[in-house]
Amino acid sequence: MGTILYSSCSFSWRYHQQIVPSNNLLAHSALENGISRAKVAACSGESGLVVEEVEKGSGFMNRRSVLVSGTSLISSAILGSAREGLAVVKQGLLAGRIPGLSEPDEQGWRTYRRPDEKSGGHGVGWSPIIPYAFSVPQDWEEVPVSIADLGGTEIDLRFASSKEGRIFVIVAPVLRFADGLGENAKIELIGPPEKVIDAFGPEVIGENVEGKVISMNVAEHSGRTYYQYELEPPHALITATAAGNRLYLFNVTASGLQWKRHYSDLKRISDSFRVV
The missing domain is CATH 3.40.1000.10 (Mog1/PsbP, alpha/beta/alpha sandwich)
Incomplete structure (x- = not known):
């Protein structure tokens, strides 16, 4: 049995060449097969997220840092599906800058x-x-x-x-x-x-x-x-x-x-x- 706690911080990632605000994830899972695991996903600018895992067991501690895609982490860990991820992106666009450009004319x-x-x-x-x-x-x-x-x-x-x-x-x-x-x-x-x-x-x-x-x-x-x-x-x-x-x-x-x-x-x- 374990518990999951979520917290959030702000980061940016690119969608169709626009900066779209989203959320980051801090997850803590307690006591899994006798090992305490803590995963921290910290903001890493526009390039993605850095996930840091700390394992505590019988007298040892192992730290691993992995660079992962912000898109995949959001879709799988927070949103649960790509479809929900796109919905959040659209909400971000509406909540932020509202597009005001027309389609190109005959001269481009x-x-x-x-x-x-x-x-x-x-x-x-x-x-x-x-x-x-x-x-x-x-x-x-x-x-x-x-x-x-x-x-x-x-x-x-x-x-x-x-x-x-x-x-x-x-x-x-x-x-x-x-x-x-x-x-x-x-x-x-x-x-x-x-x-x-x-x-x-x-x-x-x-x-x-x-x-x-x-x-x-x-x-x-x-x-x-x-x-x-x-x-x-x-x-x-x-x-x-x-x-x-x-x-x-x-x-x-x-x-x-x-x-x-x-x-x-x-x-x-x-x-x-x-x-x-």
């Missing part, structure tokens, strides 16, 4: 629209985030956002392509930068393009933008004004606008080689940003 580009159901940015006294949209080539994918990132909790979204570059979207309260803008702020009321990039550029690149802005443009779409900037170095395209009581900063950045090879795609991505 997809449109991301921030889902209405996506959580975040609903602080006390602030209206819900107005959805935004942009287009990317089909090899770009959404990646997890960390509160330790540059921009902290105000980074609402990240995208990346190993071939072309990176994207992130900052959504910040306008009251951090200007008073009396009301509940329907306009970028023009915050200031002209020069003032806005001086104030918000460091939010994006992490340093003063003086001497780095090589172009500034003003565009209007559906009655909303967008300020567009190109910085170098670092290689960055920034689009700024305001909606509701928030400022939106859309940043497309790349390495020197990516910038040289894929500038036209990066510029098209930057120009496609809209608050909808």
Whole structure:
């Protein structure tokens, strides 16, 4: 006879190239054929689990560590079947990032629209985030956002392509930068393009933008004004606008080689940003 105790800790494993949160297992089985066995499954990043077994018998102790697949351990030890495992994965996707990408068009580009159901940015006294949209080539994918990132909790979204570059979207309260803008702020009321990039550029690149802005443009779409900037170095395209009581900063950045090879795609991505 034995007893099983379960505890949990957090680890990540990959399913269809997305990080999906799941649970780990700590199991203790007492007194089996005169031998006390303890198995501990500890988190081991994204690569799987390390299972450590300690056997105590007549005056000896043996420790074994085995690297096993996180998928198989979850399916057999916790979930009991592959079908239940897939159900938990689907729940994880729904509970975390909600996909917002369309199918590719005839040119292989997809449109991301921030889902209405996506959580975040609903602080006390602030209206819900107005959805935004942009287009990317089909090899770009959404990646997890960390509160330790540059921009902290105000980074609402990240995208990346190993071939072309990176994207992130900052959504910040306008009251951090200007008073009396009301509940329907306009970028023009915050200031002209020069003032806005001086104030918000460091939010994006992490340093003063003086001497780095090589172009500034003003565009209007559906009655909303967008300020567009190109910085170098670092290689960055920034689009700024305001909606509701928030400022939106859309940043497309790349390495020197990516910038040289894929500038036209990066510029098209930057120009496609809209608050909808």
